[in-house]
Amino acid sequence: MANTILIGAQWGDEGKGKIIDVITTEHQWVVRFQGGNNAGHTVEIGEQRYVLHLLPSGILRPDCSCIIGNGVVIDPIALKKEIDEVEAQGITTRDRLFVSDRAHLILPYHPLIDASREGRAQHQEKIGTTKRGIGPAYADKASRTGLRMGDLLEPDFAASLAKRIRENNVLLEAQGAAPVAVDETVARLEELAQVLRPYIVDTVRLLNEADQRGESILFEGAQGVMLDIDYGTYPYVTSSNATAGGACTGAGIPPHRIERVIGVIKGYTTRVGEGPFPTELHDVAGDMLRKDGNEFGATTGRPRRCGWFDAVVARYAAMINGIDFWALTKMDVLDRQPVIRIAVAYEFEGRRFESVPASARVLAGCTPVYEDWPGWETDTTGATCLADLPGPARDYISRLETLTGVRAGIVSVGPRRDSTFVVDEVVRR
Ligand code: GDP
Ligand code: IMO
Ligand code: MG
Numbered sequence: 001m002a003n004t005i006l007i008g009a010q011w012g013d014e015g016k017g018k019i020i021d022v023i024t025t026e027h028q029w030v031v032r033f034q035g036g037n038n039a040g041h042t043v044e045i046g047e048q049r050y051v052l053h054l055l056p057s058g059i060l061r062p063d064c065s066c067i068i069g070n071g072v073v074i075d076p077i078a079l080k081k082e083i084d085e086v087e088a089q090g091i092t093t094r095d096r097l098f099v100s101d102r103a104h105l106i107l108p109y110h111p112l113i114d115a116s117r118e119g120r121a122q123h124q125e126k127i128g129t130t131k132r133g134i135g136p137a138y139a140d141k142a143s144r145t146g147l148r149m150g151d152l153l154e155p156d157f158a159a160s161l162a163k164r165i166r167e168n169n170v171l172l173e174a175q176g177a178a179p180v181a182v183d184e185t186v187a188r189l190e191e192l193a194q195v196l197r198p199y200i201v202d203t204v205r206l207l208n209e210a211d212q213r214g215e216s217i218l219f220e221g222a223q224g225v226m227l228d229i230d231y232g233t234y235p236y237v238t239s240s241n242a243t244a245g246g247a248c249t250g251a252g253i254p255p256h257r258i259e260r261v262i263g264v265i266k267g268y269t270t271r272v273g274e275g276p277f278p279t280e281l282h283d284v285a286g287d288m289l290r291k292d293g294n295e296f297g298a299t300t301g302r303p304r305r306c307g308w309f310d311a312v313v314a315r316y317a318a319m320i321n322g323i324d325f326w327a328l329t330k331m332d333v334l335d336r337q338p339v340i341r342i343a344v345a346y347e348f349e350g351r352r353f354e355s356v357p358a359s360a361r362v363l364a365g366c367t368p369v370y371e372d373w374p375g376w377e378t379d380t381t382g383a384t385c386l387a388d389l390p391g392p393a394r395d396y397i398s399r400l401e402t403l404t405g406v407r408a409g410i411v412s413v414g415p416r417r418d419s420t421f422v423v424d425e426v427v428r429r
Helices: 016-026 076-088 109-120 134-143 149-153 157-174 182-199 203-212 245-251 284-292 311-321 360-365 391-404
Strands: 004-008 029-032 041-045 048-052 065-068 097-100 217-220 260-266 269-271 305-307 325-329 339-348 351-353 367-374 408-412 420-422
Touching (some): 016 041, 016 217, 016 260, 016 408, 016 420, 029 203, 076 182, 097 182, 097 203, 149 157, 149 182, 157 182, 203 245, 260 311, 284 305, 325 391, 339 360
Parallel strands (some): 029 065
Antiparallel strands (some): 041 048, 339 351
16 A cells, blocks of 8 residues: 555544554554653543553554654653553554664653643643643754653763753742653653663665565644644644644655645634634534534533534645545534534625635634534434435535545544545545
8 A cells, every 4th residue: 555644634633543553554654753741642442541642543453563763752661661551451562663873862851841832821822732842842952952751871971951941940949830740751761761771763765675575654743733833823733743744854754755635624613722723613603512422622622612614624634734625523523513614715894705814913813704504413423434424514624625625535524543434536536
């Protein structure tokens, strides 16, 4: 099967984990290329529910090898915990999980700085981060003051870490936050370095050798286009490139080796954290989406903000990422809605926008231009092909396809592996 990038086309939580799990049967490798343990990817297999934060979703398929690429920021404490958790569930990670020696570390002061910033921020300055230290770790990477997975194995690691803890403690104390204990932290990380040592390799070479042998690779995006640091609703974004281009820089694969891009998109929209969200609902329809879609954060448990499908966002995502087809998820969550709305454009101060404006202030002031579509008010969870869906559901999908210029190649009508179907004529083109 073709080397594939799979990305979220909204504000994250589109159901990427579930779709990856379904399509990994076609791939030997699954690679995370950006983000960190801010992600929460849920996979339901039978009665078992897994939420993965750092480990690629391919870890749940025993014949799949997994890479955490150089573009990811890794909290070694969180990584060890997640490895232990999946191993306790009978999943082996040795010899099939590989962690890039170039990936930057999230160190104990990063989440503290993240939380301290969020805590001190005035209302409009709050980003609503996951407080996992993502922003401060990427800031250190860009400032060239970061430490990387490979540094864990260097002879001077303890000294380098102690120096950085002391520097960051000055910052934390100036902000009224508690400092990090130097000796304890160094000892803990030295211990972790030994545990993680077997996983740390040159993944760039490993991946390219696998590609040259003709093995098929799936790149697993985290977050979504609207949280991308360049294309999202800056500054209400995460600190990495969640768009398709991020896979090349975040894994070390040449662009011409990518053969297809899948965009995962819900039949409606959600967002966690602060920032503009034009189609957000504050009414019964929104409450129904939250309840029926179980829209609570997989990482932080926060209730997700819910709203209608935004075709402006979807078109923008299709353009930036070159999406070949959608994996359209959570169609079943619309089953109880009598009327379903789609935003086709925005209006702001008498101007019409067909694409997403750069300014968060402008986007926050935009009013969506809606089309209303009749709901189907029928249970779709048993559908195994397009023909099984009620007429209004097929019409709705068809309208989304027309508005975005991209066909739906995979449709999902429930959280489990088997509640998914492929539209052959789209996927096998
Ligand atoms: P991710 O971050 O993109 O992997 O998505 P999350 O796992 O954070 O959130 C998606 C949620 O929706 C998870 O709880 C999934 O189990 C669930 N889910 C995925 N696809 C469907 C679907 O088609 N229908 C329903 N009802 N739930 C789904
Ligand atoms: P997955 O991969 C949804 C959001 C946070 C916050 C902003 C910045 O599960 O789709 P950060 O901690 O990254 O600095 O927070 O980004 N955010 C997500 N929202 N799904 C995610 O990941 C997210 N990862 C970060 O809520 O608004
Ligand atoms: Mg998620």
